[in-house]
Amino acid sequence: MANCVGFHTQIASIMEVLANAAVAEICKLVDDDYAVFRLEVTQSQKENRGLRRKLQLLELKVSRERAERTIRERVLASRPSSVKILDRYRGMARGEGHITGGHRSFVKPAGHNTWRDDQTITVDEGSGTSTQHVIMIESADAEAAGPGVKQERSEGEEDPRHSRDNQTGAAGDPPVATEDTAPAPLRTRRSITEVSGMPNTVLKSETDTETLTVTHRLLHTGSDHRSDPERQGLGRLGCPPAPSSEYLPVFHQSHRMVHTRGDGYGDALNIGGDDPSCSYATEIDPGNMPLGLETQTDLSKGDWNRYSSSVHSEGCLDKKGEVIVVDEVTVKVEGDVPPTWNADSHLVEGHSQGRDFLDYRGSLETNLNIATPSSLHVFRDRDPVSASMGPSDSHGSVRFDEVLNSNDRAKALAPGGGDTSGNIKEKRFLCMFCNKGFSCPQKVEIHQRVHTGVKCFSCTQCQMRFVQAGDLKRHQRVHTGEKPYSCPQCEKRFSRQDHLKMHMKVHTGERPFACTQCGKRFSERRCLRIHQQKNHSTL
DNA sequence: CTGGGGACGGGGCCC
């Protein structure tokens, strides 16, 4: 019996030894494999870095070449051209046509939704049929990027301020506001991404058909933007991004904040209601205003960068303010990513060369996947908060040709997104729709209402709604009949100073707008324009 | 009667 016990003990010992040996062997194998694996990963990372550097160099080179070409084009375009050109351009700006030359875009090839790090950006400047549509956003590092990678600029119309200067000129000899005499050169609209190599300075999306991977990089495409849990957001937003809305401000934030969607829109929107006469539009469709005002909190902290990122990551905010720090996250998109915002849809139709606000409008009208203002109504009606809305809700009736009026387009296309201050550093906060720069987040928020159609201020006397409180106040003079401005010449009174100023031209005989064709002068630019269209238009 | 132009009121938007 004792022998039996001893035998079993020995067996157990041997088994234990063998087991330990096996474990040690396994561990060794695992360690070896792990070491090999890590070595491979390290090598891959090195290769990846090397490739990225090469890509940077290539893109920088392309950007510079493009800049040089732009300069040449501008030189060529600065030659005097005929009135026809500007008129034609104006027509296009109103959605009557497409600019067939000069405009270039980097657009994804048709049929491809995937952008990869190693995907070469090709540029077909002649046909505009390629490739990626990306942008470099001004940032602190922008200057370091050197010439050629500055924020794209596109001018199809003269700078209104500049024009105004020309028109006012020196007293006594009002300069001729030629209006159409010297059409600004039709410069190309291009978008360039600056790849600085710094992970937190380059944003790019790697979009698979149904998967949006947000890495350190994010290039915000329209489809990406709407590939939400809320493609509803598309509908709700109802304000499809202007082409430039593909652009995403690039800020120096290594971490992106993603807010989970919540229902706290009402709360979020309950800001700014300081005007007793202003019934704040709590019925604002949250999807229509992805900038959830909750972010005011962040904005007040100056954390606009994070704010912006969160908007683009999810477009939704958690009412609890829950924040998920995302370093790398894969956002699954339910269902098909609507190709709505694929630049391809424009390109395939031959609109590739003028893809900007103009094409955007066209696509809006033709692409059934795009939420139209009518769909806004649908979503608004679904919104329980908006159910209390009366007919005064102009939100849903916002027309994009109102939102994206020619002035807006011109400014959006203007250098620096309309920034004429020249101090672009002071306007680091970019509109996510038109890329226009502003000096502070609050201004961006207000400005973006232009695109979102959000009108927070409503008149208690009528159904009018306004984006800005000042507009409401001015409007209310219509009801009060208040006319605080009186003409010193004829005692005529006006509710607005600018109207008085305009009226004063009656007395001064000021006619700063002269027709270059017949010399006839007008007191209003519009009169001149109408005159030229009716009498001198050769189109 | 019609078209061109002047004048004015109002909204949009930016500074």
Added chain:
DNA sequence: GGGGCCCCGTCCCCA
């Protein structure tokens, strides 16, 4: 918030 400009619609006058 005020100032200012742009744009549009409308009304009116006049040739």
